Structure formats: structure tokens, C-alpha cells
Amino acid sequence: MSRTVGARTADPCPRCFLEAARPGKPMTVEGRDVVGYVCDHCANAWTRPVEGDVEVYDTVRVDLADATLYGTVWQVEAGRVQVRSTGGERLLWVERWRVIVY
Template sequence: MSRTVGEHTADPCPRCFVHAVRPGEPTAVGGCDVVGYLCDRCAHAWTRPVEDDLDVYDIVRVDLTDATLYGTVWQMDADRVLVRGTSGEWLRWVERWRVIVY
């Protein structure tokens, strides 16, 4: 489970369990699209799969460089997702690799 740090979300490192804001990088491992992370404290690297089974109305978390947003999938393209804010106050297209089903 993640915790909120200001406008960012901090997830713990699976090795040292230190919470920190970590930007992910899209990459591929074994032909699968994944997001790679690196812990600044212990140098552990890990990945998570890019969500490929998103549906309209899924509740999601969007990890941006400068903020973490929570909302609902409103529309999808092959490489991007339109996310609507929880109260409908915003709509934003984001890259699919930034979206995590919440």
C-alpha cells in the first residue's frame, strides 16, 4: 500500500522498505512492457507490469513526475489513458505506463 507525501505517492522499496518518491521508467523485460524503479538508499531495482487490462470506470492512480493523481478511467487509446478526477473537476490524458489500478 502506498502513502501520500504532499502531492506525491511514496511506495516502499521491496528490499529495505524505505518509503520514497521514485519516478519510474518505461522499459521491456522478456518482451513485456514494465515500469522500472531504483531505490536510492539500497540500490535495489524492481519492476511492475504496465496495466494491460484497464477498463473504462476503473479507479486508478497516476504517477506523474510532479504529482500523483487519483481518478477514473474515462477513455483509452493504445498508449494513453484519459483519466477523470474523482469529483469530475479535471480530465487528463496520461501515458498508459503511468497508470496503476487502485
């Protein structure tokens, strides 16, 4: 399972497999909303699509600037999602591009 490594993304680089990728940034590529990543180790760049089918009660991972949150979707709006952390002690709104459905 993915994990947080300091100020890095929870997933390793698909080229070198080191957990040295910077947090993603939202962007548009060929008319699609994606999240772009860059590896600090090998400079590989890659993207993933922004989740479009997020629904209430989905299990998700949220890549925050300083941590990775795992939890359940509580509410969904056009550009943001409310997530309750796995332990239930945290409930917050995050931008949709930060959410990855598990």
C-alpha cells in the same frame, strides 16, 4: 494507501520499505513492457508490468512526474488513458505505463 512523497513514487521500496524510490521509467524486459524503479536509499531495483487490461470506469492511480493522481478512467486508447481525478476537477490524458489499476 499509497501517497506522494515529493518527487518520489507513491509506493515504498519492497526491500527497505522506505519511500525513497524514484519515479518509474518505461522499459522492455524479456519482451514485456514494464515500469522500472530504483530505491535511492538501498539501490534496490524492481519492475511492475504495464497494465494491459485498463477499462473505462476502473479506479486507478497515476504516477505523474510531480504528483500522484487518483481517479477514474474515462477513455482508453492504445498507448494512453484519460483519467478524471477523484474530485472531478481534473481530466487529463496520461501514458498507459503511468496507470496502476486499484
